[in-house]
Amino acid sequence: MTVPVLEVEDLSVSYKGDRGGAQRVVDGVSFRIQPGEVVALVGESGSGKTTTAQAVIGLLAENGRVDGGAIRLAGADISGWSQKRLDAIRGARISLIPQDPGSSLNPVKTIGAQVEEILAIHRRGDRASNRARAVELLARVGLSRPELRARQYPHELSGGMKQRVLIAIAIALQPSLIIADEPTSALDVTVQRRILDLIDELRREFGTAVLLVTHDLGVAADRADRLIVLQGGRIQEQGPAAEILAAPRSAYTRQLLADAPSLAKAERRAPRPVGEGDDAVVVDGLVQDFDLPGRGGRFRAVDGLSFAVRRGTTHALVGESGSGKTTTVRAVVGFQKPTAGRVLIGGADPAALKGEALRQFRRTIQLVYQNPFGSLDPRQSIFEIIEEPLLNFERLPKPDRARKVRDMLERVGLPQAVLDRRPRALSGGQRQRVAIARALVLDPQVLVLDEAVSALDVTVQAQILGLLDTLQRDLGLTYLFVSHDLAVVRQIADTVSVLHNGRQVDDGPVEAVFRNPTSDYTRELIDAIPGRRLALSA
């Protein structure tokens, strides 16, 4: 049998806390990667998957420490090596595609200089030949006009293009192992698919092994030969991808599979009974322009969007970044006056309201934000956060307020014990529940969810979606659900509008749009949903 590219044996890593205590985050992890193989390290946040990857390449955070175990690269144990010694192999024999392309390139150096740098560090060739090689690499990763790109700076490139540059750097010296740490989680689905295709293609061409770190079981299912499922720093299960997906042995893997929206077998909730002629939200010919700074030009973010949402149902707005979703949301909740067109919420037009009337209008529609870490005031307790909207309108006596807050907390499924905690003591999912409780405490008719589950792990995401479903049934709420994730939309929405560059390219009942998309763009979006390999084999 051939020598594995990477062999990790009984690896344990811990982080030193502020107060001197050490916390074990990776515990007795062992796995092997054979040449040319794609191995996916799957787990939720806090499972130790990124820490494992960082330990392999010797880039643990300053307070991290390898407590034990061996990391053998082609048979040689590198776990005890100094940084200086590791420098010689990093980039050359083992390289990294980082998570966030936005912050992983040096903003003051040209793209070409950054690709040349890796060649110069490892003393390959002279300047002229390195420059030529850099352009060649940029062409290889599918960037158009590579000579031009080499002279551009990172801010002139889109997220997907930056990730291609990082891939070019990673493959420059044709390493035997590439570690891809969530290489596409910051990118739109269609871009994600192209980037993963590229990694696949390069792997086949060079015979490079890939360690793919991802939280998305759908991506792992599509791309990996073998899966390693991590939870709480321990391996729950590992083996060939097809076997694990077909017959998961551990309960945790089964849970992950059940919760991943892209892998769910068309299991959707019962559609809402649609009443006649009663629209809670009407958007009619919405146009939103923004002035461009400097040149005095105008940019049209939303162009003639129209849809209506029946009371008690869920309408989804789907699109990639820059499609005008968030702009639409801001006009709908009355944070922004539309350039043209009309928005009606329960018969009232927020653009026509001012001052006190606008304030009263806000009771009818509430917004839940994408990032549960930024939308809660870090200095308030959970009780204060949920109580605050009540203080803004007619003052209930204190005991009534407290009762209302407690009721709402129970509705969103949080224990009473969290009431006097601060947001930072809560997990992401718990915070999002608090944000939902704050939005619902005023008994609004419409709840706008702006990517409200996108930042959450799949199991937490499934729980929040379940909660939203229950709340809708109990309270008769109308949801406007904004998302880039078609799989989630398919689960929760009744009707959908697909946005592309500010225009509505498709709309109608969810199942109809999914079965017979009328536009190429919608078709491309649907094709880009990860996890299709599994769906086809099932």
Added chain:
Amino acid sequence: MTSLQTIDRAVPARPARRPAFSWLGRLQPGLLLSWAVIAIVTAWAVAPGLFTGANPLAGVPREKLRAPSAEHILGTDALGRDLFARLVHGAVNSLSGAFVAVAVGLLVGTAIGLIAGSTGRRTDAVLMRIVDVLLSVPSLLLSLAIIILLGFGTVHAAIAVGVTSIGRFARLARSEVILVRRSDYVEAAFGSGGRFGAVLWRHILPNSVASVIALAAVQFGTAILQISTLGFLGYGAPPPTPEWGLLIAEGRNYIATSWWLTTVPGLVVVLVVLAANRIGRSVGRRTI
């Protein structure tokens, strides 16, 4: 390659201490010393009688310009007054002056910054241009001008010093407010029907005030120095008040024969300013 920075490998952990003594490891001697200096000077201001029995104002002419001795540990001045007694009794003037100065700067400056940062547009532009003017005049010149307008005296000197720091507080408060103002939780508060004033008070102020408080601690040391400067120039407390700056000015005439008269009050001012600065920096670091 940009993503491969060299990070020093973590040094092997020291043997774990028992948690009860773990704070010893984080002790900073400089910070401790600073707190001690401030504590002593505060005690001087609160209860000067505990430290010296001598009268700071009435001198004994026979005992003028004595060198430090057992009886007068820091010697006496030209009128035969005990220098140590004058230092101890002077603490209350210098410290309360600094407090007033910082309070003026903190309250007025934060208010301007808060209003400018949260309203934006024209109000912001007008307020910040006024602040620019304040910052562009040299602070000593500005405080002298204000004293001439208000009249001499300890409180007036303190206010004059405070006015010079308004600009700095306003700038900092505004930048913090603008950051907080853009956050989702402030928008959510408006979205749930919050009135402007309520949101300002509940969310924007508490979340932007931390670094302003840190600046106040640093500014405290500067204020002592500025008040002493004004006292030295004769714009502060009138004689025979034992204010520190005045002590330095009075001792200056005898620097050739009785150098301690100028040097010791000068050293006290330097120590207190350094201590206040050190504490201010530690406060700033904790809030970040």
